[in-house]
Amino acid sequence: MPKQTFYNLPEDKRQTLLYAAEKEFSRVPVYEASISNIVKSAGIPRGSFYQYFEDKEDAYLFLLSQQARTRQGNFITLLQKYDGDLFDAITEMYRLLLKELPEQENLDFLKNAFLNMTHKIENIFNRIFDVNENREQLKEISTLINKQCLNISDEKDLHHVIQIITSVTFHNLVEKFAKEMSYEEAMDNFNTEMNLLKKGLYK
């Protein structure tokens, strides 16, 4: 959290600083961003930055959550609009996000936020469950899975199902570590989610 001094700042100076920070975080991912660039661009001395923020991350998370907050509320509204259809609401939300993105001046900022290491790790994770190593394997898997599955009609669907399961598994794993869950807790969550997924896909 920014320090009190940050909030005591006159509006224009605060905006200048935030703008400089956003510019820097748009240029490169957080871990490559430098405070030196921010203060240079904002025209404030180095020491002042530390008067306002704990460190680089502090400023970054403030910006991120500030941007997130502007989207608050949308979801409920959309849910009402689509009469409780969760998927229609979320699809609309996703669509809006993608649609607005190219026009958004903070596109690079968001891009960096989402790319930030994550995809590298997900790629590695995908490798653990890699089923695309060669066509033979995929055929084999397809045959095996079709014994059980109702809804997977073609290869594209199979790929997507694996995507879904991978991302949910990944999410569970990250959550387990982040919230320091016990083995039992983690398995319990995982099973609940897998069962929900299962219902839709099985004979």
Added chain:
Amino acid sequence: MPKQTFYNLPEDKRQTLLYAAEKEFSRVPVYEASISNIVKSAGIPRGSFYQYFEDKEDAYLFLLSQQARTRQGNFITLLQKYDGDLFDAITEMYRLLLKELPEQENLDFLKNAFLNMTHKIENIFNRIFDVNENREQLKEISTLINKQCLNISDEKDLHHVIQIITSVTFHNLVEKFAKEMSYEEAMDNFNTEMNLLKKGLYK
């Protein structure tokens, strides 16, 4: 990718170096890890490190993929064991992973790998779709959603469904950026996955 010189190294020296790197990446997340510590711990001069690897990330990704590779093959075997039941296979895989984790000497390494920034960003992302702001909202959402949904019986399930959708959405978003997909491509993928999810949950 490590350079050729790395592979030319005598086995014991290579192991010492890898061990030192793993130790450092277990101590802190990649972006905090330092080459200085690795070379000090491995007892090699700084310049040598750059003889073997491009940079820190290079060594890190090598270690990660090396560890991932040891799990290769498991998945197909499990799939056969469970006669093509995708969920049983993946659940078993997850279970094994969690079960083995505490005994694994590289626990901290894996922990850092999964925590590495990701959860911070996911948390922010969750905030965008935040439906847990207050009980009232959750009730409201629950009522709305139950008009459409078949399988969500209690609040816990609702929470998990939202988790699933969030993580799939998140995954799609990261993928879109990582693979520089067009709007159409991204929406297409997203819709396919949402439809697969939908089938299981709707009246």
Added chain:
DNA sequence: ATAATAAATGACACGGTGTCACCTGTCAAT
């Protein structure tokens, strides 16, 4: 024995971080 090639080495230039002793401006009390 010699040349050629590959690898090893560590000092160094560069750039970034966070701190701290000191400076400045403001404002209430005298």
Added chain:
DNA sequence: ATTGACAGGTGACACCGTGTCATTTATTAT
């Protein structure tokens, strides 16, 4: 008007990490 106290401003500095490169050393081929 003067003082002191205090919040905030400032930038030089100590420290640490990166990647490079000229030089040295080892290895191999001729």
